[in-house]
Amino acid sequence: MWQLFQFPLCPFSRKVRLLLGEKGVGYELVRESPWQRRDEYVDLNPTGRTPIIRDAARDITLIDSAAICEYFEETVDAKPMISGTAANRAEIRRLVAWFDEQMYADVVAPLLDERMKKRLIHRAPPDGGTLRNAMRAANDHLDYIDYLLDHRSWIAGATLSLADLAAAAHLSVADYLGGVDWTGHEHAKGWYAGLKSRPSFRPLLSERMEVITPPKHYELLDF
């Protein structure tokens, strides 16, 4: 049985969970808080970051969410998520990297720092300026998603792909942390509503991170 080491608000873990959900791969969740840098975890994964996925019986440990997604794409045929021509696949991977690097750095990491880590670890109040910048950046990222969806049915082209799952993973964490204002983003909102209603997304939306409560609209299909 695969075990996914993660915490509920890790966007990279959410991306992997959405992929596994779409493909129908079973797994068990193991709670890991990377900021604790547990010795046993760092022994498994020298980066100390989440997620990893491990099959102890076969002694396989996969590290890095992009490597994990490629692995399941290669080994499980159901619902290909990095498909099409080589150029289509490059566009999917470009956009996954865009959300994993830019949207994470601009929006999700500062929200996690201010609204989760300061609360759980430092017991300090969030910094208002940092929060405002993250929310402004979230708005810019939604503009870019609107722009992409103006030209295509899905984020990276004509079909649902890993780029949609990556974007939704990061957005859902930002939304949980109250960082997203959907007003004026009709394209992005319609696309996200569609993703929210997928069976792969439901378990993520009903989960909670201790102490931190999401806004009311977070879980609603009509928000």
Next chain:
Amino acid sequence: MWQLFQFPLCPFSRKVRLLLGEKGVGYELVRESPWQRRDEYVDLNPTGRTPIIRDAARDITLIDSAAICEYFEETVDAKPMISGTAANRAEIRRLVAWFDEQMYADVVAPLLDERMKKRLIHRAPPDGGTLRNAMRAANDHLDYIDYLLDHRSWIAGATLSLADLAAAAHLSVADYLGGVDWTGHEHAKGWYAGLKSRPSFRPLLSERMEVITPPKHYELLDF
């Protein structure tokens, strides 16, 4: 004809160039300094980062070094660099991500900031503390490479792979910037000497970044 937009000390561009060199793919270099955020470049690549590779005749633009490497791995059969079982491929991708994220953040980015950007852009002296930390981190990364090579012939397993190219790309930039002390790292040194002598590596080693001179040993096969 492919055009690679890059600057000589960009490690992600070096990784792509090593892959293209190994595979025998021809390309032309276009000099791009991402810190200038040229409008025409940001129009091609919203991240504004290097590298991208573009075939103007076919109007194909590939963005993000990982996506670029996967593209050429998929379209050019010669010298597979992400090969083996799915688990082998995951190990290659894990290590590419390790060097691209950890080694870049711990070693290469601070060296580029202190020894290149401060010189070229800010006309300020480097910060000694930051340089010392980067060099200490370089030593830790060499220890990890020694450890890997204690167990395997190449960084990710029994054959040369993209993980070797990624590691060498980052190390070569750190070495150019005087951040690497090879003393006591016999495994890593032997492995790097082998890579330096490959035809794919020669053109990179003979190139220079304006104003910044590498240490004497940088280009030598016997260092």
